[in-house]
Amino acid sequence: MQKERADNLYFHADGDSFFVACELSLRPELKGKPVIVGADRGIAVAMSMEAKKLGVTRGMPVFKIKKLFPEVVVLPHHFDLYEDISRKLHQILSSYFREIEVYSIDECFALAQPFEVTYHGGERKLMTAIREEIEKKLKVTYSLGLARTKALAKLASKLEKPNGLVMLLSKEDETRALTATPIDDIWGIGRRTVPRLLELRMKTAHDFTEYPVAKIARDFPGPLLVLQKELSGEQILEVESNTDPRDQKSIQSTATFRPASTDSKVVMREISENSEHACAEARELHLVSNKISFFVKTSEFKYRFDEVRLEEFTADPGAIMDAIAPKAVKLLGKKERIRSTGVILHNLIREEEVPLDLFGKQKKAIDDLVIEETADKIRKKFGHDAIKRAASLSKNAKYPPHHDSGSSFKKRNI
Template identity: 35%
Template sequence: MLQENTGKVICTHTWSSAIAHIDADAFFVACEQALNPSLKGKCVAVGKERGIITALSYEAKQKGIKRGMRLNQAKNICRDLIVLESHYETYSLFSVRMFEILKRFSPLIEEYSIDEAFVDLTGLRRLHSKTYKEIALSIQSTIKQELNISVSIGISLTKTLAKLASKLKKPYGITLIPGNQIHIFLKDTPIEDVWGIGPNTASLLKKLNIRTALEFVEKDENFLKRYLSKPYIQTYNELKGIQSIEFIPKLPNKSISKAQSFAPSNKESFIFSELVKNLELASYKARRHGLFAKKLTVFLKTSDFQVSFIKVALSIPTNLPIMLTNTLKEAFNKIYTQGLFYRQTGIVLSDLTEKTQQDLFEDTVKIEKIERIYKALDKINSRFGNNTVCLASSLASKQNKKQHLNLPFIDIKI
């Protein structure tokens, strides 16, 4: 219930609901720093390929660098600025892992962007045997431990309040706004900082002597209806602790794709070897990020740019190429046409998850043995280059490109 006296509460319910907004801190740069820890604590930005700053570290922000700034201008401000090319697929994989972690805390998650999510924590205190703040701390520490990136979290009664709260203590902050403290928070919140209120609407509201979020909710709803449309009335109610913006549970459906073009060829063994090589590269990236694919898509492109593809649902999620070669060969045989010239092959691993489950009919000892083998192979390939050690079925690709093949053949019995 709205009170005219700002010293009194706007909402009398402390926790009638609990919506968390999780916002990763300097996400793109944080992903780069997680993969290359030597970049931590330094002025780092991404966007080299575009010639402008698209994301930057907090250290770079403190120097006065801003998003959208041209590289030469940014370098003039900070000579030590490290500018990297963007790797959006890598950022998507970090995003998948982050959302998988959030699923451990609540079944109701709404993806807002690649690095932001709303999580409905209502009624989960008993399940976790923790307060809402302790749940937020657990989310933070789990993401930090497993992904080596930080997130800021806001928790309140509605999505609008939670999103405002998550900005208060960035980076790596936690802010809770129970219903009986909403008025304190809104008193110091400029109207232009409210989620959903753009510059033009903020300008209009200021002309109506509404400069803070508290002044906004103190107005009579009929007064606001004279000047604003329905979405802003929803925001008005959300700021009062009344859920008006629908919570729509949805999770990202990210994927890993690898494709390689080559001189047109009609040699079946070579074309298939290119496909296997793509599978190995995509699978390596999945293992690097601790992800398992539930679906495999295979595509071939002819010399006249005609594309044929097939999607296969996997019996168990995996990131091990040797477990997929039979499936790959079957898919290849269904879309490959003898005699046609092809110029590109591609692989897409999709429906990614961070957990794998064992089929009752699978040989778990065999799978664990394969996993140990790939851990060793990944170390070798990481040190000496991709495909230094590869499946024999991808060797035709190297041979066609006249690479040096004076390599020992490793016969592994599994």
């Protein structure tokens, strides 16, 4: 049983020598050699670590590189390859996080919500799993950062390049990282601003956070004050989700009870509604799932999880509840107060991409969704409660057992 983390965290992934790494994913025989990308532009646009160690710098003319460093391998750009790997990274991350911001072709942010962190076994296991999946599927490396704010996550991902994994989860971690970061290496501080900060004896990011807030506000543009607060641990900058919603690999729906309830009928009713809401969103995007996880959270903020795998991909809440109900009942401890529930649809794929089986069961599962889609249209016109599954109505809750009765007020997030 995992203890919930109280606050959101911010995740950042930064590709290591990204263009070169993408090229090497197709030409592994060049790994360990000095390589640059830029033959078609006549200048070095990206360099491997080996090329950087020789002295090759960004923007150096190719003819000069060939003259000074004849051992360097010079390759042209393949932007379609870079975009494909970037897109696949976002797909991988969408199986871990709901909110993802594509910052550039080789960088992205994500909001790591408490449940997402806890579900994957905590911060360390989450980050390790992401790094291993990226390397296995993409054959490139990213440096990863996890911290209390967006700016700190960005700073963390740069600390141990390449293939770094840095988590700033305490004030002590943050202080060490800020002290190790030169003022001219901070995201958001331009070259023109650096000399002014150095004149004021701000040599590191830590010096910057310690400088009087009033003076930063008085003497510098507003964004610098926001940056100072972010680096001090105050969450201001948000993750701006901008990926294609049909590329997401998971959808979740949760409900919080006020007060917590010991009534298993109330809890199972909410799990059923979680399933309805998650499936409705999936159907709207024409996505289907074959792996479902679900949880209950106690009044002591402890999670209990379980999951099921379905034979067919679906977005039918009835089929999903039939599969998860027997296991969900077992999560409910006798007399234990439950404060929230959740259902997550994993392994989402587009309906049109579902592989069909020999006996037609998968096709029937997709065709059967027309009933739910008709109900969706009625709900859109008359409200969500116009049509509900019987299992989502308290008097028809069919899942045993019943402990103490308890009222609930739900706060649902989809």
